[in-house]
Structures are given as C-alpha cells and as structure tokens.
Amino acid sequence: MQTSNNETVCSHCHLSFDVNVMFTEKLDTKLLHFCCKGCQSVYHLLQDEGLESFYEKVGKKTLHPIDKIDDNLSKFDLDGFEKKYISKSDGLSKVSLVIEGIHCSACVWLNERVLNECDGIIETNINYTNHKASITWDPSTIKLSEIIKKIRSIGYDAHAYDSKLQEERVNKTRRDYYSRLLVGIFCTMNIMWIAIAQYAGYFTGMKSNVKDILNFAEFALATPALFYTGWYYFKGAFYGLKNRMINMDFLIISGTSLTYLYSIYASFTGNAEVYFESVTMIITFIFAGKYLEILSKKNAADSLDSLNSSVPSEVTVIRNNQRSVIDTTQVKVGDFLEVKPGDKIAIDGVLRANNASFDESSISGESVPIYKHIGDNITSGTVCLDAQIIYEASTDLSKSMLQNIITIVEESLLKKPKMEILANEISGYFSLMVLAMAILTFAGWFVMGVGFENSFIIAISVIVIACPCALGLATPVATLVGISMAAKKKILFKSSSSLETMAKATTIVLDKTGTITNGSPNVVSYEKFTSFDINLLYSLVQTSTHPVSKAICLYLEKNEESCENYFLDEIKNIEARGIRAQFKGQDLLGGNHVLFKDEKIKLSINPNNTQFIFAIDGEIACLIELNDQVKIGAKQTIEQLKHLGLELIMCTGDNDFVANKVAHEVGIQRVHSSMMPKDKALLVKELQESNKIVITVGDGINDALALSRSNVSISMGNSSDLTVKVSDVIFLNNKITTLYEAITLSKSVYTTIKQNLVFSLLYNLITISFAVLGYIIPVVAAISMSLSSLVVVGNSLRIKRIFKNG
Amino acid sequence: MDDNVLSAMIFVSVGLGALGLIAFLWGLKSGQFDDSSKFLDGALHDSEDDLNVAKKMQDKKENFKKENK
Numbered sequence: 001m002q003t004s005n006n007e008t009v010c011s012h013c014h015l016s017f018d019v020n021v022m023f024t025e026k027l028d029t030k031l032l033h034f035c036c037k038g039c040q041s042v043y044h045l046l047q048d049e050g051l052e053s054f055y056e057k058v059g060k061k062t063l064h065p066i067d068k069i070d071d072n073l074s075k076f077d078l079d080g081f082e083k084k085y086i087s088k089s090d091g092l093s094k095v096s097l098v099i100e101g102i103h104c105s106a107c108v109w110l111n112e113r114v115l116n117e118c119d120g121i122i123e124t125n126i127n128y129t130n131h132k133a134s135i136t137w138d139p140s141t142i143k144l145s146e147i148i149k150k151i152r153s154i155g156y157d158a159h160a161y162d163s164k165l166q167e168e169r170v171n172k173t174r175r176d177y178y179s180r181l182l183v184g185i186f187c188t189m190n191i192m193w194i195a196i197a198q199y200a201g202y203f204t205g206m207k208s209n210v211k212d213i214l215n216f217a218e219f220a221l222a223t224p225a226l227f228y229t230g231w232y233y234f235k236g237a238f239y240g241l242k243n244r245m246i247n248m249d250f251l252i253i254s255g256t257s258l259t260y261l262y263s264i265y266a267s268f269t270g271n272a273e274v275y276f277e278s279v280t281m282i283i284t285f286i287f288a289g290k291y292l293e294i295l296s297k298k299n300a301a302d303s304l305d306s307l308n309s310s311v312p313s314e315v316t317v318i319r320n321n322q323r324s325v326i327d328t329t330q331v332k333v334g335d336f337l338e339v340k341p342g343d344k345i346a347i348d349g350v351l352r353a354n355n356a357s358f359d360e361s362s363i364s365g366e367s368v369p370i371y372k373h374i375g376d377n378i379t380s381g382t383v384c385l386d387a388q389i390i391y392e393a394s395t396d397l398s399k400s401m402l403q404n405i406i407t408i409v410e411e412s413l414l415k416k417p418k419m420e421i422l423a424n425e426i427s428g429y430f431s432l433m434v435l436a437m438a439i440l441t442f443a444g445w446f447v448m449g450v451g452f453e454n455s456f457i458i459a460i461s462v463i464v465i466a467c468p469c470a471l472g473l474a475t476p477v478a479t480l481v482g483i484s485m486a487a488k489k490k491i492l493f494k495s496s497s498s499l500e501t502m503a504k505a506t507t508i509v510l511d512k513t514g515t516i517t518n519g520s521p522n523v524v525s526y527e528k529f530t531s532f533d534i535n536l537l538y539s540l541v542q543t544s545t546h547p548v549s550k551a552i553c554l555y556l557e558k559n560e561e562s563c564e565n566y567f568l569d570e571i572k573n574i575e576a577r578g579i580r581a582q583f584k585g586q587d588l589l590g591g592n593h594v595l596f597k598d599e600k601i602k603l604s605i606n607p608n609n610t611q612f613i614f615a616i617d618g619e620i621a622c623l624i625e626l627n628d629q630v631k632i633g634a635k636q637t638i639e640q641l642k643h644l645g646l647e648l649i650m651c652t653g654d655n656d657f658v659a660n661k662v663a664h665e666v667g668i669q670r671v672h673s674s675m676m677p678k679d680k681a682l683l684v685k686e687l688q689e690s691n692k693i694v695i696t697v698g699d700g701i702n703d704a705l706a707l708s709r710s711n712v713s714i715s716m717g718n719s720s721d722l723t724v725k726v727s728d729v730i731f732l733n734n735k736i737t738t739l740y741e742a743i744t745l746s747k748s749v750y751t752t753i754k755q756n757l758v759f760s761l762l763y764n765l766i767t768i769s770f771a772v773l774g775y776i777i778p779v780v781a782a783i784s785m786s787l788s789s790l791v792v793v794g795n796s797l798r799i800k801r802i803f804k805n806g
Numbered sequence: 807m808d809d810n811v812l813s814a815m816i817f818v819s820v821g822l823g824a825l826g827l828i829a830f831l832w833g834l835k836s837g838q839f840d841d842s843s844k845f846l847d848g849a850l851h852d853s854e855d856d857l858n859v860a861k862k863m864q865d866k867k868e869n870f871k872k873e874n875k
Contacts, residue, residue, distance in 0.1 A: 057851060091874055105847035116859050122867050128843040138870060171840070179831050186827050190820050209809055217816045 012039035013063040057106035076145040085160040101156040184229035184284035187221045195277040215267040218276035225280035349391040356387035438462045462771045474756035478796040482749035490732040498728035503750030512652035514699035521626040523555035539566040590614040633737040680706035
C-alpha cells in the first residue's frame with residue numbers, strides 16, 4: 001500500500017509515514033510496516049488471539065498510533081477505588097468505565113471480544129454511542145487492574161466513573177417518565193375517538209345501553225391515565241399538603257380526580273354527561289411538559305459526565321520516597337504531591353520542584369499562561385501545562401480555593417431567588433377559591449330546595465368547569481413549545497421557570513474569556529521574512545501542548561496545502577519561553593521575544609507578549625501574532641440586545657487593558673476588570689438590590705459564584721462542570737449569538753403565557769358564573785372545555801411559527 | 807346483539823393497541839432503547855464466530871452460578 005514518495009501506511013493504525021523510520025518485518029508472505037513498537041505489539045496480539053478480522057471491519061479508517069502504555073495500574077486495586085466505583089452482588093463485581101480511543105463500531109467489537117475472551121469476565125456491555133462500558137467479573141479469578149491492562153494492551157484506555165452519581169439515576173427517571181407519558185398518550189388517543197362518538201350521540205340520540213358501553217370504555221382508559229401517569233401529581237400534592245402548602249399539583253389533582261369521581265357517579269345514574277376525556281387530556285398534556293424538563297436534565301447529565309474527569313478526585317502523594325495514589329480528602333498539610341503536565345491542581349500549595357507554566361484561566365480569566373518559580377504559591381483549579389512538578393500542600397482539601405468555591409456555590413444554590421413560588425401561591429388561592437365557591441353553590445341551591453342530588457351535581461359542575469384545564473395548560477404548553485424550540489437551537493433549559501425569568505430580565509452580566517472571546521489564542525497575522533520549509537515550523541509546534549503552539553498548529557493545518565511532520569531531534573521545552581529542536585543539522589528555535597533576548601539574537605521588531613517568533617540557525621524566518629479573538633457575531637448580538645433595552649455589563653478577571661480593548665470592540669460601555677470570583681458575585685448582588693433582574697453568562701469556575709447568585713445563569717457547553725451544574729441554561733454550541741435567540745424566544749414564550757392566562761381566566765369567569773347559576777348544559781361544558789384547551793395549545797404552537805419565520 | 811358487537815369491537819381494538827404498548831414498555835424497561843446505534847452497528851459485526859463467543863459467555867455465566875450454589 002504505497003502512497004506518495006516513500007510513504008507507507010502502518011499495518012495497525014493506517015497512518016502514513018516515511019518508510020525509513022518504520023519498523024519492517026515479514027510475516028509469512030506479507031510485508032508489514034509499523035510506525036511504532038506499540039502498533040507492532042497490538043498487531044501481533046490480535047494475530048495471536050485470532051482477531052485479525054478486526055482490520056477488515058475497520059476498513060480504510062485510521063486509528064491512533066499506540067502511545068507509551070501508562071503502567072500505573074495499582075490504583076485500580078486500592079480500597080478507596082473499590083469503595084467508590086465497584087458495586088458487588090452475588091460474589092460478582094461490576095464497574096462502569098469510559099473507554100477512550102474508540103473511533104468506530106469495529107473498536108467496540110474488538111474491546112468486547114477481547115474482554116469476553118478473558119477468564120473471569122462474566123459480562124461486557126459497551127455502549128456504541130457514548131463508549132461507556134459496564135463490566136461484570138468474578139473477583140476471585142481476575143483483578144480489575146488486569147482487565148484495565150487488557151484494554152490498554154490493545155491500544156485503548158479506560159477510566160472509571162461513578163455511574164450511581166448521575167447517569168443511572170437520571171436514566172432511570174427518564175425511562176420511568178417516558179413509560180408514564182406513553183401510557184398517557186395511548187389513553188388520550190383512544191379516549192378521544194370514543195368521546196367523539198359520544199358527542200355525536202348526544203346530538204343525534206343514542207340508546208342508553210350503547211352510552212353505558214362507551215362510558216365504561218372511557219372509564220377503563222381514564223383510570224390508568226389518572227393513577228399511573230398522574231401519580232407524580234398525587235405525590236406532589238401530598239408533599240405540598242404535608243408542608244401546609246396548596247400547590248399547582250394539588251390544583252391539578254383536585255380538579256382531575258373530582259371530575260373523575262363525578263364522571264363515575266354520572267355514568268351510574270345516567271342523567272349527566274361524563275368527562276373522562278378531560279381527565280386524561282389534562283394529565284397527559286401537563287405531564288408532557290414535565291417530561292421535556294427531565295429530558296433536558298438528562299442531556300445536561302450527559303455533557304456533565306464527559307467533563308467529570310476535569311475535577312481531580314485523587315492525587316499522587318510522595319511519602320517516604322514512595323509514590324502512592326490517594327483520595328484528595330486524605331491529603332494532609334505538608335504532603336508532597338506530584339503533578340504531571342496537563343493535570344489539574346486539586347489542592348493549594350507551594351511549588352517545590354521544577355518551574356512550570358500554569359493556565360489560570362479557570363480561576364482568574366487570564367488567557368495567557370503564567371510562569372511560576374520554585375517557592376511560588378499555586379492555586380487549586382489551575383492546570384500545570386509543561387512540566388512535571390512536585391509541590392507541598394499548604395492546606396487540606398476543605399480549605400483549598402477550588403473546594404471553597406464549590407462549597408459557597410452549593411450553599412447559595414439553596415438561596416436562589418425563585419419565581420415559581422409566586423405562581424404556585426396564585427394557583428393555590430385559585431383552587432381554594434373554586435372549592436369555596438363550589439361549597440357555597442351547593443349550600444345555596446340546597447337551601448333553595450332543589451334537592452340534595454341536583455345541588456350536588458351543580459356544585460360538582462362548578463368544579464369541573466373551573467377545573468384548571470385551560471389555566472393549568474396555559475403555562476406548561478407554552479413552555480413545552482418554548483423548551484423544544486430552544487433545544488433545536490442548541491439551548492438547554494434545566495428548568496422551565498428560567499424561561500419566564502429570562503423574559504423579565506433587565507441586565508446581562510457577561511464574562512469575557514470564553515464567553516465574548518474564544519478563550520484561547522488565535523493567529524491574527526503571519527509575516528514571513530525568508531522563504532523556508534513550512535513543515536519545519538509545523539513539526540516544531542507539534543511537539544508542544546502549549547495553547548500558543550496549538551493555535552499555530554491549527555492555523556498551519558488550515559492555511560497550508562499540506563503539513564508534514566518531521567522527526568525532530570533534541571527537542572527541548574524552554575519553559576515560558578519556547579521550544580528548540582534539531583533537524584538534519586538545522587537549529588530550530590521558536591518562542592517569544594524573551595527567548596530571543598536570552599539567545600542574544602537581535603530583533604528588528606517591537607517586542608510584544610502575543611508574538612511567536614521562529615528562527616532557523618539563528619536567522620529569523622517568520623513572525624506570528626496571536627490574540628484571543630472575539631467570537632463571531634459578538635458585536636451584532638450585543639447591538640441587538642441593546643435594542644431590546646437590556647443593560648449590558650462586562651465583567652472579567654483579566655487586566656484593564658485587555659478588558660477595555662475587547663469591550664470597545666464589541667460595544668459594551670460598562671466594564672469591570674480585575675474581578676475576583678467573589679467580586680463578581682458581589683456585583684450581581686448589588687445589581688439585584690437596585691431591583692434589577694440579572695442574567696449572568698459565564699464559562700469558568702471563576703464565574704460559578706456570580707452565576708449561582710443571579711436570577712438566570714447561562715453557561716457555555718464547554719464550561720467547567722461546576723459552572724454547568726449551577727447554570728439554569730446551557731448553550732451547547734458555545735456561540736454568543738445564541739444569547740439573543742434565547743432572550744427573544746423567552747420573551748415570546750412569556751407573551752404567549754400571558755395571552756393564555758388572560759384567555760383562560762376570562763373563560764373561567766364566564767363559565768363559572770353560568771355553572772353557579774345552574775345554566776350549564778353538561779355536554780356543552782365538555783365540548784367547550786376541550787375547545788378552550790385547544791385554543792391554548794394552538795396559541796402556544798404559534799411560537800413555533802414565529803420562530804421559523806424570524 | 808349490536809351491544810355485544812360494539813363492546814367486542816372496542817375491547818379488541820383497544821386491547822390490540824394495549825398489547826403494542828405493553829410490548830414497547832417491556833422493551834423500554836429491559837434497556838433495548840438505551841443505545842441507539844448498537845443494533846445498526848452491531849449487525850455489521852455479526853458472524854458465526856461472534857455467535858460462538860456469545861454462547862460461551864452465556865455458559866460462563868451459568869457455570870459461575872452453578873459453582874456458587
């Protein structure tokens with residue numbers, strides 16, 4: 001399989017390399033090439049196990065070459081690990097893993113096959129969609145570390161996650177809600193065609209025995225809808241009453257179950273109409289809204305799981321020259337902790353070995369990494385970028401910065417201003433009023449001497465009529481349409497009440513890094529001084545994971561026709577300065593102006609912090625300027641928001657200069673810079689005290705406090721998990737333009753809710769007064785009840801049309 | 807007579823629908839809809855070999871249960 005000049009594909013990973021750098025060997029008659037030892041060993045392993053059909057299944061897709069295999073397996077057999085992740089039953093152990101490195105279904109197949117071949121593994125189940133695996137094994141035959149080793153030996157990696165925490169629970173509720181909703185929909189659909197027969201029968205005449213059959217069928221269908229689908233509302237009403245509160249659930253339950261009981265009574269006496277179809281319809285419609293809320297919660301949990309590994313739960317500690325992995329809670333002050341490049345710091349401390357750069361953007365919002373020396377303080381939540389470090393813990397977990405923020409956020413979540421309490425109170429009063437009115441009506445008619453049964457029927461009809469059909473549907477159906485529209489536009493609402501609050505908001509507080517700007521440097525200009533092989537620069541920046549190198553790498557891949565990776569020698573990372581390497585006798589040097597000053601190479605350009613200079617053999621070849629760029633459409637969005645009459649404030653931990661520059665670019669007048677997480681929260685509080693309803697948009701841990709304090713909190717989909725946790729709304733596409741869409745959507749939903757409420761209140765006012773006077777013809781009540789619901793549903797569906805056109 | 811026909815028709819039609827519903831609920835409960843791509847992608851890797859492995863896994867499970875009883 002020769003490609004262009006001298007390049008061959010690796011027999012395992014199918015990536016092309018120069019044939020000279022590859023391992024070549026002959027197996028039977030086939031000539032095999034491997035790019036690395038890792039690929040070679042996996043290839044032979046699959047041959048030995050008789051799994052070579054894997055390569056047929058993969059086809060022409062490329063895989064990742066097998067890197068060095070991390071041999072730190074002991075932590076999987078530690079007691080702490082076992083307690084946290086492994087569940088045991090009947091002498092079998094079960095663990096949930098996320099498998100990394102899966103590209104296609106063939107990879108899933110390979111993992112399942114290899115695990116199934118293992119002695120002691122009883123059951124393997126890998127999800128094709130999210131690559132989560134659950135493995136059941138016999139602990140007396142095989143250890144978990146051996147299972148993980150098996151997975152690693154074929155070139156994948158696995159890490160455990162606590163499925164009990166979110167996923168399983170959310171999945172279970174979702175499944176439960178889904179079955180309840182399905183039963184509700186089934187009953188409603190069937191009951192409606194029977195109901196139509198009854199309406200027709202009312203006008204054209206129907207034999208009483210036919211009517212009885214139809215009544216019984218409706219009864220049989222309404223019962224599961226009320227008690228199975230509506231169980232949730234019974235529970236809600238019960239807990240409400242326990243806390244001496246009459247809530248919306250109580251209103252729904254009292255309305256529907258009284259209608260249900262009345263309908264049973266009516267079908268026995270045969271002198272009144274039944275309302276079973278109203279019962280099922282109300283329950284099903286309202287429940288559909290509830291289900292949609294659960295669904296968006298499940299989506300949130302899914303995105304949370306992938307982020308979960310970002311908060312470290314265990315650290316490597318060095319005690320008596322022995323390294324061991326322990327839980328973060330067991331770290332004591334004075335312990336020496338080891339951190340690998342790319343890892344997040346879990347506990348505050350003082351740097352003791354190796355200078356290194358730290359990405360502090362999650363705490364301060366500063367987009368440029370900070371270089372720290374031995375003896376400097378390091379903060380939890382920051383990421384060590386380029387060196388293996390050892391530091392001394394200066395606090396325990398509970399007093400660390402990251403943990404502090406988490407605790408404060410969790411506390412303030414309880415104090416969050418809640419709008420729906422008001423709505424609940426109103427509906428509580430409404431249902432009390434209706435009950436009182438029904439009792440008065442009964443008393444009035446009874447005193448007037450129409451007999452017990454007649455007065456009872458009239459009183460019940462008051463409740464049936466007032467049963468919050470339209471009123472109960474007014475809010476949920478509109479929010480249901482709103483939430484599903486939002487989901488299509490990649491906006492995730494964790495609770496429906498935020499839609500309402502968002503529409504009333506007066507002020508938006510925006511974070512800079514990651515919200516208005518992209519949050520990582522981008523190449524803005526590229527100036528060539530001499531002509532040189534661009535692949536040299538590409539290969540050099542490939543060797544580093546620093547954000548600047550990554551940005552240049554991306555830029556070259558996008559703008560150059562072909563990028564080739566050379567094998568460089570003597571690669572050296574010069575911390576906080578740049579990279580140096582050798583290639584066929586050429587000396588490659590790339591980095592900032594400080595590096596060139598150290599090397600005593602003269603620069604003819606103005607030094608600046610956001611430059612990357614590249615030189616070959618001491619001669620400057622090119623200059624690249626980098627900048628944290630404003631997101632696409634940010635300026636336009638902010639203008640549109642101003643048009644809506646919203647006050648916009650930018651709030652950042654970054655310095656004055658950068659903050660003002662960005663603010664000016666997008667057109668925000670009010671800027672607060674150099675804000676610590678607590679300052680941001682304070683700003684939100686001050687705004688709220690001057691009677692403003694505040695939306696906060698953010699993405700980092702530094703925004704979490706402010707987010708938890710504000711009336712509506714919005715976070716970007718790529719935010720830290722803590723931020724996602726405290727947010728009411730999540731923008732999955734990370735775009736700032738979504739903010740405008742979200743606000744206009746919430747506004748139109750709010751208007752629709754108001755229209756619906758006015759309509760249903762008017763309707764109730766008119767029909768209740770007729771009912772109290774005893775003028776209501778039962779079947780007219782039934783039809784008009786369905787009709788009023790349809791009006792509300794239809795009005796809500798208009799949101800969809802408005803948004804398709806707009 | 808027409809009463810019986812009417813009730814039979816309602817019973818049979820609603821009953822058939824209910825059967826479908828129950829079957830679906832059972833599928834939902836046993837986790838058949840948890841992984842949307844499994845049935846499509848999994849079918850690509852179906853062979854006699856894989857069937858044998860599946861049988862072996864089942865045997866392993868039963869053996870384990872027997873040993874522990």
